[in-house]
Amino acid sequence: MVIAVSGIDTGVGKTVATGMMARALLQSGYRVMTQKMVQTGCSGIAEDVVEHRRLMGVGMQDVDHEGLTCPFVFGCPASPHLAAAIEGREVDPAVITRATRRLEERYEPVLLEGAGGLMVPLNKTTLLIDYLAQSRYPLVLVSSSRLGSINHTLLSLEACSARGIRVAALLYNRFSDASDTIAEDTRSVLEEAVRCQDGRSRVIDLPDASHGVTDRFRQEMAAVIDSLEQRNE
Template sequence: MIIAVSGIDTGIGKTEATGLLARAVMDAGKNVITQKMVQTGCCGIAEDILRHREMMGCGVLEIDRQGLTCPYVFPMPASPHLAARQEGVKVDPAVIERSTSELQQRYDVVVMEGAGGLMVPLDGDLLLVDYLALHHYPLVLVTSSRLGSINHTLLSLEACRRRNLPIAAVLYNRFAEEDAVIAADTRLFLEKYLRSTSPGTPVIELPDTRSRVTGETARQLARAVISILP
């Protein structure tokens, strides 16, 4: 089983959400691993993979050192297509697919984090959303409470709908909250919108993904994950 994680923008909380999802799957008794499709802005082991392992409560794995959990790491902090170009290479979707397939053979669940926002180009010809739609991966979409999120979220949902990409859940990340009134209204609007356009798709609030999520939020997260597991 593969669960994809993307967001309405870069820096929206995908990495923390991926770690939390993996932890929820672990708590449900499944053997789980995380994958980062492309990492930019660092060298060596992908920094997002390191954060996943921290949140999962485990150390760096040999498959992390081998690059299996993140087949592309580029030093330039930019869109994958540009970061790759600066290194004289091109992101090959088949390489990502092979890594995912090998992980899937070893684990019950692969939680796969994208790079940047949902519409980011992996190379000059392929957008992240098109790659996910090609494989029909259930998507967990991370949004936020900041001004502009309603627009970005609805555009992202529409892009998924046009491609028949299934939305498993929307994670509402409040870590960047700037205005309590806007934050509350944004969540209410998104919940109402999803009830009319995608009944059954939960909006799960993450008060602060920089710390461990517990209580009812953790239970909601676990239920959302378990509901899409075979």
């Protein structure tokens, strides 16, 4: 099973969410692995994969050193299509798919983190959301309490619905700089939006990474996996 993880924008907390999800699933007994589609702004092993391992509480894995957990790494901190073009390269979605399939042979689930938001171009012809739709992966969408998140989240949900992408859960990242009034209202609006779109989707609060995984978060993530497994039967 592959579960895609994307966000409503850059910097919304996808990497932390992916690492925390993986830690929760590890603690529940799953043989989980994380993968990053494309990393820009670094060299060598993708820095987001390094952060995944730190949050999971494990060391770097053989599949990390083999490049399977991030097939494309570019030095320029830009959109994947531009970062690749600057180096005279191009992101080939088929390469990502092959790497994911190899991980699936050893791990379940594979949590596949995207780059930026859903509409980020992977190359000149393929948006990240197009790749997810073609791959038919269920999606965990990361949102936040920041001002503007309602608009960004509703647009993301509409785009997923239009492309037939199943939103398995919406992870709510409560930033400390948001007032309690805004944070609570935003969560309420998003919960209603998710309920209207798909009664089986759920809004899950992302725990503070500095405090570790909570029992509730662990149970909620296991419930997401169980729901996806039942729908695949």
